[in-house]
Amino acid sequence: MTRFHSENTATQGYPSHAAGGYNTGDRYERFDLADRCRFPDDTGTGTRGDEAIEVYGRVTVGSDGTTADELAATIVSEWFDDSESETILTHENAGQLGVGTVVTDEGRVYVTVDLC
Known part of the structure; x- marks a missing residue:
């Protein structure tokens, strides 16, 4: 599912929760x-769903020899610098995390993380 979303965001040219005719819930x-x-x-009074259990991002591969690990570290660092994304990624009630990536011919890397 995460790769499907990353492919759709790459096709539209920018990351967002909605891409290819599907929002997160879809x-x-x-x-x-x-x-x-x-x-x-976190309050125990409701459920989390849709955009509250997804983060996404995009970085561009440079011709400077950046490695895949360095790109991954850049994306994760950006997510943890954003309090909303950090809250999603560290949700204590999530049991699984799926990651999907796509690299375009132009060197753009699209990454989606969904929780379950």
């Missing part, structure tokens, strides 16, 4: 994960 439905991947929120 993708969870399409891949039969909507019911399974809802989990309690």
Whole structure:
């Protein structure tokens, strides 16, 4: 599911929760994960879903010899510098994390992370 979303964001040319005609909730439905991947929120009074369980990003590969590990570190660092993304990635009630990446011919790397 995450690669599917990264492919769609690469096709549209920019990262967002909605791409290729699917928003976050639509993708969870399409891949039969909507019911399974809802989990309690931090207050214990509701469930988290849709955009609250997804982060995405884009970086561009340079001709400077940047390695895949360095690119991954850049993306993760950007996510942890953003309090909303950090909250999503460190949600204590999530049991699984899926990562999907796509690299375009232009050297753009699109990454999606969805929680379950």
